Each structure stands twice: as structure tokens, then as C-alpha cells.
Amino acid sequence: MEKARIFYRPRIDRIGLGLLVSIFLLLLTNRTFWSKIHLYLAAQPAAIWMLYLGMAALFTAAVTLLSVGPLAKPVYSLLIVAAAIGSWFTDRFGVVIDADMVRNAFQTTPAEAGHLITTGFLVHMLLFAALPIGLVFWLRTIRRPFLQSAMRKAVVIAACLLVAGGVALGFSKSYATAIRQHKDILQSLNPATPIDGTIKFLMQAGETAYIAAQPIGTDARIVASAPGKPRVTIIVAGETARAANFSLGGYARDTNPELARQDIVYFPKATSCGTATATSIPCMFSMFPRARYSHRKGLENEGLLDVLSHAGADVAWWDNNTGSKGVADRVTFIDLVKIADPRFCADGECQDSVLLDRLDAWLDSVEKDSVLVLHTIGSHGPTYYLRYPPEFRRFTPDCRTAELANCTDAEIVNAYDNTILYTDHVLSTIIDALKARSGTLETSMIYMSDHGESLGENGLYLHGTPYFLAPDFQTHIPFLVWMDPAFMRSTGLDRACMLAAAGKPASHDNLFHSVLGMMNVRTKVYDPGLDVFAGCRKAVSS
Ligand SMILES: [Zn+2]
Incomplete structure (x- = not known):
């Protein structure tokens, strides 16, 4: 007998949930990215609309790949938090969260960080992180046998990559030109940029953690100035x-x-x-x-x-x-x-x-x-x-x-x-x-x-x-x-x-x-x- 449920929780296929998360990230945390695309590709509307399709396919492939069993929902939450923080700084201040910026954040003082955590920031995080994450956990995902689930994921990822690849090939000239001329486009993509910045920062921090500074200028001496x-x-x-x-x-x-x-x-x-x-x-x-x-x-x-x-x-x-x-x-x-x-x-x-x-x-x-x-x-x-x-x-x-x-x-x-x-x-x-x-x-x-x-x-x-x-x-x-x-x-x-x-x-x-x-x-x-x-x-x- 099924347990009585006090709260209604709709059921959703795991791939469907991944698709929802992808669409949310792509459309609601990337205002800067899309406004740049609309600006730089203004003369080629078809390239713009096909990019929505291609990016949605790419995001869905990535999110589906990352959704492994019970880790799926925590991974979605991390992506959502990274994108929400990224979109606040990118959309509001035009700040790019690269490795240098992450290093800065790690070396900042609590008082300095405190100034960035304003009411506006908290409201933004509530709407763009807490609310969607709550939704993700509210929905119940349908469980399937391991092999069946893996097969379905493989098919979805392959189909998405095919779509994304097709779009990229079809408009390669427009996209390549835009990216070459406007290097800032990819720098504003959430949550890719903040995640990439954090990974690069952590790798650099790991590599440099045990470096001891080598002495330089040990021959230095002061040429005497006025005595006394x-x-x-x-x-x-x-x-x-x-x-x-x-x-x-x-x-x-x-x-x-x-x-x-x-x-x-x-x-x-x-x-x-x-x-x-x-x-x-x-x-x-x-x-x-x-x-x-x-x-x-x-x-x-x-x-x-x-x-x-x-x-x-x-x-x-x-x-x-x-x-x-x-x-x-x-x-x-x-x-x-x-x-x-x-x-x-x-x-x-x-x-x-x-x-x-x-x-x-x-x-x-x-x-x-x-x-x-x-x-x-x-x-x-x-x-x-x-x-x-x-x-x-x-x-x-x-x-x-x-x-x-x-x-x-x-x-x-x-x-x-x-x-x-x-x-x-x-x-x-x-x-x-x-x-x-x-x-x-x-x-x-x-x-x-x-x-x-x-x-x-x-x-x-x-x-x-x-x-x-x-x-x-x-x-x-x-x-x-x-x-x-x-x-x-x-x-x-x-x-x-x-x-x-x-x-x-x-x-x-x-x-x-x-x-x-x-x-x-x-x-x-x-x-x-x-x-x-x-x-x-x-x-x-x-
Ligand atoms: Zn400074």
C-alpha cells in the first residue's frame, strides 16, 4: 500500500527535469549573453534563433551527462547557484567571473564581501537560486532500471549533440566571425564562465600551494648617501x-x-x-x-x-x-x-x-x-x-x-x-x-x-x-x-x-x-x- 502523502509532488522523468534546468539556465541567467548575441548578430536573425536551439541542445546534453543517479539534484543545484551568482555580477555590473576574479573573491575580507551581499543580491538569489532549487527538489523523478536509464540518457545526449553540431555547422561562419570579433561573448555565458573560472583558480591554487619564493638580488647593497x-x-x-x-x-x-x-x-x-x-x-x-x-x-x-x-x-x-x-x-x-x-x-x-x-x-x-x-x-x-x-x-x-x-x-x-x-x-x-x-x-x-x-x-x-x-x-x-x-x-x-x-x-x-x-x-x-x-x-x- 502506498503511503499517504500530505504534500502533492508531481512526478517527472529525469531527462525532462534536466531539460527544464537547461532551459532555465539558458534563458533566465544569461541576459547579458543573449543581448550581446542579438546585438552582434542583428543582421542575421536566422543565426540568432538557431543559436537558441543549438545552445538548448548543448546545455541539455551537458546537464543530462552530469545527472548521475542520486547526485543529479545536487548537481543541478550547484549549476543553478553558479549561474545565479554569475548572472548577478555579469548582468548588473558587467563583471566577468574568470580565474582572477575567483582568486580575488577568495582573498577578499569579510567586510568587503559583505558590501556585495546587498538586499538586491539576496532577492536575486532567492528568485534565481532558492526558488528553482526548491522546485527541483519538490518534483519527484521517475526511477528506471540502471540499464534502461543509461540507454535513454545516451540517446538523448547523442540527439542533442547532433542538433547542436548541425546548428554549429550550418551557421559556422556567422558564429566564428562573431566570436573572433567579440571575445566578450563567451565570457558572459552562465554558468560556464564562473565554473570554468573556479576550476582554473583551484588548479592554479593546487599547483602553486607549495611554491617557496626563490631569493633574488642577494647581491644588493646601498651606495652610501649623505652620512647621518x-x-x-x-x-x-x-x-x-x-x-x-x-x-x-x-x-x-x-x-x-x-x-x-x-x-x-x-x-x-x-x-x-x-x-x-x-x-x-x-x-x-x-x-x-x-x-x-x-x-x-x-x-x-x-x-x-x-x-x-x-x-x-x-x-x-x-x-x-x-x-x-x-x-x-x-x-x-x-x-x-x-x-x-x-x-x-x-x-x-x-x-x-x-x-x-x-x-x-x-x-x-x-x-x-x-x-x-x-x-x-x-x-x-x-x-x-x-x-x-x-x-x-x-x-x-x-x-x-x-x-x-x-x-x-x-x-x-x-x-x-x-x-x-x-x-x-x-x-x-x-x-x-x-x-x-x-x-x-x-x-x-x-x-x-x-x-x-x-x-x-x-x-x-x-x-x-x-x-x-x-x-x-x-x-x-x-x-x-x-x-x-x-x-x-x-x-x-x-x-x-x-x-x-x-x-x-x-x-x-x-x-x-x-x-x-x-x-x-x-x-x-x-x-x-x-x-x-x-x-x-x-x-x-x-
Ligand atoms: Zn584593487
């Missing part, structure tokens, strides 16, 4: 600042009022190594130029801070971001976010004033040549409004929510510009602190952002677009240098030559070699061709 006057360079690693919004680089709004009054050298043509923190930071501090850099090579070799240590300099990294990404593993590292001083910090994040707070005390304690890295939170979004104190809320109305969809682009830009205004103040304050010590120290500051940001141009927000697709807004970065006159004199630099050098294209490739040059470090890993000021140094008589 230690040489100090502060490297400010910026966050998400884009050159387009720096008035120093020609932006119409005055976002750099304080730096404009300092004697800085601004590089208007500087580009980043990556479009995300986890890619750019290790690349910036590595000796390799972008063309020869890889994440693995970054881990396999020591970087700038190690070479400075070998040379005998004091080196420290103060972090107000998500860590040094391995760059400061072998030097003094202070995590200011963890200290969570309530004067500057709330909810697991601090404003950049936390970096200024202890700077004077540190400068007063300097006894030998030193390099200090300040890793800022800068302009990190989507919560731009949390980055600046009320005094810097000058461009209004400013977007005051993590839910960018609830703000106009003008409000988003206002909030973003306030973060640049505040960064301007932080940098200028550092320069003032250095100037105040011109009697006891020879000082300099070098500032470089890790990557830029999209603020709604072409429907893109945030950053992390694969480099070859990324708009200039994400790769064109602010880069500037300030030097105390004594610091310049002791290495025979003159300002006119430095300003001329700054007019040439520069990039993250230059940080490693330029800082070695600034700190008077001689080593065989130093490449004067990548030191932005090498051509300006005159031999200094001792």
Missing part, C-alpha cells in the same frame, strides 16, 4: 583610483587641490598590470615586466621588498586593504584593519586616515635607510561613500549605498570623486609629514594605483574585466612621485628632467626598478631601462 641622514621612501599602493578622475591628469573637476600645490611629478600615461588587486599588487612589486609576468612567476621569485631587505634597508608594509598578496611575506607586516582602531574603523573596514595616524611616530623612529609601503583602501567600491569622512563629501548628491542600481551614474561619480579628493588629501598629508623632517631625513613618496574602475561607461561598473577586454578606465592609473630637494640632489636628479621623463608612457613595470634607483640600491636584478628616472641621474661627486 637616512633615506626614506614611502610607497603608497593605491586602490581602484583611475587616472581619468585625477585633475592632475586633466579631469575637469578639481579632485587634486592639495597635490596641485605640492612639487610632485605626475605621469599622465601610466597603465596597470592587471584589473584587480590580486593580480596587480604582486605584479607591481615583482621584477618582471607585465609581458613576462605570471601569477606563478610572482610566487616563485622574491620581489622588491626582499631586494631592499637584502640591501640592508628597513622595510615595512602597513595594510589598510586585503593584505599584501604575498608581497610582504618576508618583511614587517602590520594589519591595521585587524587592529580596528575605533577612531578610524567600523564594521571591519578603516578609512585611510588610519595609515596617517602612526606615520609621525614611525618617521621619528627612523635610524637608517627605510622603505614603508602604505596599502590604502583608496576608492574601493561599490561602497565609495564609506571611504571618505564627512568633510570630503564635496561632490553631491553622492551615492550612499552598495546597491549601485539604486543610484544614478552622476551620484556614483560624485561619491567616487569624493574618494579621489580624500586620497589627494592623504597623499598631501604624507608629503607634509616628510617635508617637516627635511632636517633629519632625505625623503620621497611614490604613489601608484593598482588598477582603475568603470563607473557606468558602456554599462560597466567596478573592475576585474579580463585585461584584453578592459576599457582604459580600468587600466589607466594615476602614478606620481614627490622628492625632497635633498633627496633629489644626492642622486643628481633635477626636476626639469624628471618632468620630461614623466611625459613618456609608464606602467607597473617601472615600480620595482624605479624604487631601487631612488634608494641607491645596486644589484644585478636592477634594470635601468625600467627605472623612470635613470636617464636623469648625473654622476654625483662624493
Whole structure:
């Protein structure tokens, strides 16, 4: 006798359920993909409609292949969750979830992740993940003997592949041309892209888990500068600042009022190594130029801070971001976010004033040549409004929510510009602190952002677009240098030559070699061709 059932649960064939899941994934989590297809193939409607058929067949074949016995429903759920997360970021922000993006997600802080989990995100996950998964588990699948089930699956997969293959062959010219001309098409396909990104990230993580950095520049030594006057360079690693919004680089709004009054050298043509923190930071501090850099090579070799240590300099990294990404593993590292001083910090994040707070005390304690890295939170979004104190809320109305969809682009830009205004103040304050010590120290500051940001141009927000697709807004970065006159004199630099050098294209490739040059470090890993000021140094008589 059959058990009495309180809840009605309709029965469905397992292949039918797989088909439903495929259609759901294809049509409801791929808005970006289909809008691109309709745009790029607009002249060929037949190719568009046949692609729906071909993709449905391909998805059904893949889902059917993955539905193995009792694992079928959990596998469907994983696919649905991946597609739902992917569609939120792709459709809402234009963000592509590739391996770099997944690495970024794994290295992020809970506070940063918290900002992305908004009410909008939760509603989206409820509608596009929880609801369909509930439906999948509500339906009862019809059980069949193993052999019969396997045969049916094989037939369905073969038929689907035949259909997909037929469509691909019939329109191969249209599809191949579209994909070749618009590499972004496949990058927006859910859940293929997020799953592919996660697998690639896990493979890379597995391969690189046991890599120990090989020493480099162990021959490094500091060529003596003025006796009794230690040489100090502060490297400010910026966050998400884009050159387009720096008035120093020609932006119409005055976002750099304080730096404009300092004697800085601004590089208007500087580009980043990556479009995300986890890619750019290790690349910036590595000796390799972008063309020869890889994440693995970054881990396999020591970087700038190690070479400075070998040379005998004091080196420290103060972090107000998500860590040094391995760059400061072998030097003094202070995590200011963890200290969570309530004067500057709330909810697991601090404003950049936390970096200024202890700077004077540190400068007063300097006894030998030193390099200090300040890793800022800068302009990190989507919560731009949390980055600046009320005094810097000058461009209004400013977007005051993590839910960018609830703000106009003008409000988003206002909030973003306030973060640049505040960064301007932080940098200028550092320069003032250095100037105040011109009697006891020879000082300099070098500032470089890790990557830029999209603020709604072409429907893109945030950053992390694969480099070859990324708009200039994400790769064109602010880069500037300030030097105390004594610091310049002791290495025979003159300002006119430095300003001329700054007019040439520069990039993250230059940080490693330029800082070695600034700190008077001689080593065989130093490449004067990548030191932005090498051509300006005159031999200094001792
Ligand atoms: Zn970043």
C-alpha cells in the first residue's frame, strides 16, 4: 500500500527535469549573453534563433551527462547557484567571473564581501537560486532500471549533440566571425564562465600551494648617501583610483587641490598590470615586466621588498586593504584593519586616515635607510561613500549605498570623486609629514594605483574585466612621485628632467626598478631601462 502523502509532488522523468534546468539556465541567467548575441548578430536573425536551439541542445546534453543517479539534484543545484551568482555580477555590473576574479573573491575580507551581499543580491538569489532549487527538489523523478536509464540518457545526449553540431555547422561562419570579433561573448555565458573560472583558480591554487619564493638580488647593497641622514621612501599602493578622475591628469573637476600645490611629478600615461588587486599588487612589486609576468612567476621569485631587505634597508608594509598578496611575506607586516582602531574603523573596514595616524611616530623612529609601503583602501567600491569622512563629501548628491542600481551614474561619480579628493588629501598629508623632517631625513613618496574602475561607461561598473577586454578606465592609473630637494640632489636628479621623463608612457613595470634607483640600491636584478628616472641621474661627486 502506498503511503499517504500530505504534500502533492508531481512526478517527472529525469531527462525532462534536466531539460527544464537547461532551459532555465539558458534563458533566465544569461541576459547579458543573449543581448550581446542579438546585438552582434542583428543582421542575421536566422543565426540568432538557431543559436537558441543549438545552445538548448548543448546545455541539455551537458546537464543530462552530469545527472548521475542520486547526485543529479545536487548537481543541478550547484549549476543553478553558479549561474545565479554569475548572472548577478555579469548582468548588473558587467563583471566577468574568470580565474582572477575567483582568486580575488577568495582573498577578499569579510567586510568587503559583505558590501556585495546587498538586499538586491539576496532577492536575486532567492528568485534565481532558492526558488528553482526548491522546485527541483519538490518534483519527484521517475526511477528506471540502471540499464534502461543509461540507454535513454545516451540517446538523448547523442540527439542533442547532433542538433547542436548541425546548428554549429550550418551557421559556422556567422558564429566564428562573431566570436573572433567579440571575445566578450563567451565570457558572459552562465554558468560556464564562473565554473570554468573556479576550476582554473583551484588548479592554479593546487599547483602553486607549495611554491617557496626563490631569493633574488642577494647581491644588493646601498651606495652610501649623505652620512647621518637616512633615506626614506614611502610607497603608497593605491586602490581602484583611475587616472581619468585625477585633475592632475586633466579631469575637469578639481579632485587634486592639495597635490596641485605640492612639487610632485605626475605621469599622465601610466597603465596597470592587471584589473584587480590580486593580480596587480604582486605584479607591481615583482621584477618582471607585465609581458613576462605570471601569477606563478610572482610566487616563485622574491620581489622588491626582499631586494631592499637584502640591501640592508628597513622595510615595512602597513595594510589598510586585503593584505599584501604575498608581497610582504618576508618583511614587517602590520594589519591595521585587524587592529580596528575605533577612531578610524567600523564594521571591519578603516578609512585611510588610519595609515596617517602612526606615520609621525614611525618617521621619528627612523635610524637608517627605510622603505614603508602604505596599502590604502583608496576608492574601493561599490561602497565609495564609506571611504571618505564627512568633510570630503564635496561632490553631491553622492551615492550612499552598495546597491549601485539604486543610484544614478552622476551620484556614483560624485561619491567616487569624493574618494579621489580624500586620497589627494592623504597623499598631501604624507608629503607634509616628510617635508617637516627635511632636517633629519632625505625623503620621497611614490604613489601608484593598482588598477582603475568603470563607473557606468558602456554599462560597466567596478573592475576585474579580463585585461584584453578592459576599457582604459580600468587600466589607466594615476602614478606620481614627490622628492625632497635633498633627496633629489644626492642622486643628481633635477626636476626639469624628471618632468620630461614623466611625459613618456609608464606602467607597473617601472615600480620595482624605479624604487631601487631612488634608494641607491645596486644589484644585478636592477634594470635601468625600467627605472623612470635613470636617464636623469648625473654622476654625483662624493
Ligand atoms: Zn584593487
